[in-house]
Structure formats: structure tokens, C-alpha cells
Amino acid sequence: MNDALDPRPRPRSPRVALATSTEAWSLDEDAPLLTAALADVGLDARGVVWDDPDVDWSAFELVVIRSTWDYATRHREFIEWTERVQAVTDLRNPAAVIAWNTDKRYLADLADDGVAVTPTTFLTTPMPEAEVSERIAESVGSDRGIVVKPTVSAGSKDTARYASRAEDPHALGAAATHAASLLDRGRAVMVQPYLDSVDDDGADGGETGLVFLGGTFSHAFRKGPLLALGADPVTGLYAEETISAREPSDEQLAVAASVLDAARARTGFTELYARVDLLPGEDGSPVLLELELCEPSFFLTSSPGSAARAAEAIAAKVRR
Ligand SMILES: Nc1ncnc2c1ncn2[C@@H]1O[C@H](COP(=O)(O)OP(=O)(O)O)[C@@H](O)[C@H]1O
Ligand SMILES: [Mg+2]
Incomplete structure (x- = not known):
């Protein structure tokens, strides 16, 4: 019988949407590995552009956010999208996690929870450049970039890096101009x-x-350093990154575990995926x-077996 005319339902593999953006999908180096590993565990996964108005998200059993790298200047729209998707299917990480984690003010929450975070000062309302300059001078020592x-x-x-005030008397002014223009x-x-x-x-x-x-x-x-001194802030989709495999120390693993414990307590969810980026402090x-x-x-290319682990973690959410 002609397959197309066979009225019997055929078994379909569950469908997983990997949420991406128009520009990012072809640049997402994890995507081909992850899609192949998901096929290996019987899951039909495809890249789906998050802001495509024609997508029926309820047609997917699971939506996994992967390379929606263009949301930063459309934050509210993105958060509303997560809520809309979550209303019709399973979204990972869940909308509440995304809302908390996409604004780096979560660093202040984690600091309150006792996590060692990079010293950070937040400026949240527009103010004259001279005031911005004062605030920066108060929060970063004169010998620090x-x-x-x-x-x-x-x-x-x-994101941009400026020299220390000790090295360059114009650095503070340039940093203040950048910060004030963002504000x-x-x-x-x-x-x-x-x-x-x-x-x-x-x-x-x-x-x-x-x-x-x-x-x-x-x-x-x-990950190699990304901020060159004197470089203009990155305006494209992202800055090129230099990645190599690394064995974490016990101390790094312990700090990462404490970060995730605090995040889980804050959001009420155990995440499907997480990345904890650490630097040596003072x-x-x-x-x-x-x-x-x-x-x-995830930089799956840097770690053999990691694509299969990602696929297993996703499959465990689809087949509960
Ligand atoms: N305080 C800092 N000191 C040194 N490098 C930094 C600092 N903040 C950011 N960077 C560099 O800029 C990159 C991007 O900053 P990050 O805070 O990771 O934001 P995002 O990755 O979301 O753009 C980092 O990977 C790091 O190379
Ligand atoms: Mg980063």
C-alpha cells in the first residue's frame, strides 16, 4: 500500500524543539552533535526559532532553550515567550528559572546566599555621567581595570574593559560614558x-x-580571556571564544555545587542543564x-561523550 494513504497511525518519535534564533542556528556548534545524539536515543529534535510567530509550540513534547542569543535587547519579549511556551508544553529550563537567571542581578542574590561572586556594583537608573563616574570610582580601586x-x-x-585609573587617566571617563549610555x-x-x-x-x-x-x-x-583593553564593546551576536578541555579541581567542583544548591533554592527547580563559570578570585x-x-x-566538541549525556538528560524529561 502507498505509505501516504495508509490510514493507520504510525509510531512517531517524540519531538523536541531546540529553541534558537535565526542568526544563531548555523553558528551553534553544539546543535549538530546534540541533534544526532538525540536521534540516537529515538528523539526527533529540530532547531526552532524562538520568535517565529508561526510556530505551534504545543506540537513539541519538550522545548529546550539552546541558542536564543539575541534576546538581550528584547528581554521582556523573551520572558513573555517563555511563559507562553510553558503554558502549552514543557519548557526547560522553566520560565521562572529563565526570568531569574537572564538578569545578572542574580549575582546579588547568590552573594546574599553566601556564594563567592565577582565583586559587582549595579547601577539601575539613568544618572548624569559625573555621578556614574563617581559610582565606578567608589566600587573599583584605582589600581584595578x-x-x-x-x-x-x-x-x-x-561588555567592555577599561584600564585602571592609575594606568590611564582617561579610563574612568570612558567607562562612565559607556555605562551612562547603556543606562x-x-x-x-x-x-x-x-x-x-x-x-x-x-x-x-x-x-x-x-x-x-x-x-x-x-x-x-x-575559556580564553575575551576582553581586550581598548577594544570597542562587541556589537555582533557574540565574541569569538577560545575553548579547551579542562579537569576541574575539587575546590571548583565544590563551589559550583554550592552555586547550584543556592540557585535551586532560589528558583525551586533542579535545572535540566547549567553552566557555572568561575575565575580565581583575589x-x-x-x-x-x-x-x-x-x-x-555546552562546548560538546571539547568533551567526548558529552553529547550522549546531554541527550540522555533530555530524554529523561521526555519519557517520565
Ligand atoms: N570582571 C571581569 N574580569 C575579567 N574578565 C571579565 C570580567 N567580566 C567579564 N569578563 C570577560 O568577559 C566575558 C563575558 O562576560 P560574562 O560575565 O561571562 O558575560 P556573558 O558571557 O553573559 O556576556 C567573560 O567570559 C570574561 O572573559
Ligand atoms: Mg560568559
Whole structure:
């Protein structure tokens, strides 16, 4: 019989949407590996553009947010989308987790919970540039480089590094101009000292990302420094990243576990996936730079077996 005319229902593999954005899907290096690993466990997964108005999200059994890298300047629209999707199907991570985690003010919550975080000052309302300058000077010592980023940001976008006031008398003014212009555009801003440890390419130096899948540690990587001195803030989709595999130390694993415990208590959810990005702090012990519960790259190419682990974690959510 002609297949197309066979009226009997055929078994269909469950459908998983990997939420992405128009520009990002072809750049998402995890996507081909993850899609193949999901097929291996019998799941039909496809990339679906989050802001495509024609998508019927209820047609998917599970929507996994993966490379929605263009939400930073459309935060409210993105949060509303998570709520809409969650109303008709299962969304991971859930909308409440996304709402909490997509504004880096969650760092203040985690600091309150006793987590060691990168020292951060938040500026949330527009103010004259001179006042911004004072606030930055109060929060970052004169011998420290200055980092300015929007609290809602991804891929280092609109993030910039400035020299210390001791090195360059114009640095503070330039940092204040950048911060004030973000504030004027309605974006909350965070100011941090530049942690020089990000440039340390020794065994434990630099940024370490720890990836957790299905609540369990999967793999870790080292990410090269991203902020060049004097460079303009990134305006494209994201800054190019240099990634290599890394074994995390027991101390890094312990800090990451405490970060996730605090996040789970805050949101009420155990996440399907998480990435904890750490830097060595002043005394060398790890401090949290970023907790990514929305659209972290997993860098699956850096760790054999990690795509299969990601697929298993996703499959466990589909077949409960
Ligand atoms: N305080 C800091 N000290 C040193 N490097 C930083 C600092 N803040 C950010 N960076 C650099 O900028 C990159 C992006 O910043 P991050 O806070 O991870 O935001 P996002 O990845 O969401 O854009 C980091 O991977 C790191 O290389
Ligand atoms: Mg980051």
C-alpha cells in the first residue's frame, strides 16, 4: 500500500524543539552533535526559532532553550515567550528559572546566599555621567581595570574593559560614558574590577566553565580571556571564544555545587542543564563570574561523550 494513504497511525518519535534564533542556528556548534545524539536515543529534535510567530509550540513534547542569543535587547519579549511556551508544553529550563537567571542581578542574590561572586556594583537608573563616574570610582580601586556590562547580556555583547585609573587617566571617563549610555537606553549596568586571573594560562588559571546535565557534572573547559583593553564593546551576536578541555579541581567542583544548591533554592527547580563559570578570585579560590541557566553553550566538541549525556538528560524529561 502507498505509505501516504495508509490510514493507520504510525509510531512517531517524540519531538523536541531546540529553541534558537535565526542568526544563531548555523553558528551553534553544539546543535549538530546534540541533534544526532538525540536521534540516537529515538528523539526527533529540530532547531526552532524562538520568535517565529508561526510556530505551534504545543506540537513539541519538550522545548529546550539552546541558542536564543539575541534576546538581550528584547528581554521582556523573551520572558513573555517563555511563559507562553510553558503554558502549552514543557519548557526547560522553566520560565521562572529563565526570568531569574537572564538578569545578572542574580549575582546579588547568590552573594546574599553566601556564594563567592565577582565583586559587582549595579547601577539601575539613568544618572548624569559625573555621578556614574563617581559610582565606578567608589566600587573599583584605582589600581584595578574596570569592566562595564549590561545586567541582561550574553556573548560579551556591549561588555567592555577599561584600564585602571592609575594606568590611564582617561579610563574612568570612558567607562562612565559607556555605562551612562547603556543606562540612558534603559539598560541596567554592572561594574566589576577586571579580574587579571582571567589572563592566567596556568593549570588552574583563567575562566573555567563547568557543565551540568540532568543535575550531574558532565565536563569542564577553559575559556580564553575575551576582553581586550581598548577594544570597542562587541556589537555582533557574540565574541569569538577560545575553548579547551579542562579537569576541574575539587575546590571548583565544590563551589559550583554550592552555586547550584543556592540557585535551586532560589528558583525551586533542579535545572535540566547549567553552566557555572568561575575565575580565581583575589586569594586564588574560585569566584562565580556567571551562572548560565538559559542558553549556555555546552562546548560538546571539547568533551567526548558529552553529547550522549546531554541527550540522555533530555530524554529523561521526555519519557517520565
Ligand atoms: N570582571 C571581569 N574580569 C575579567 N574578565 C571579565 C570580567 N567580566 C567579564 N569578563 C570577560 O568577559 C566575558 C563575558 O562576560 P560574562 O560575565 O561571562 O558575560 P556573558 O558571557 O553573559 O556576556 C567573560 O567570559 C570574561 O572573559
Ligand atoms: Mg560568559
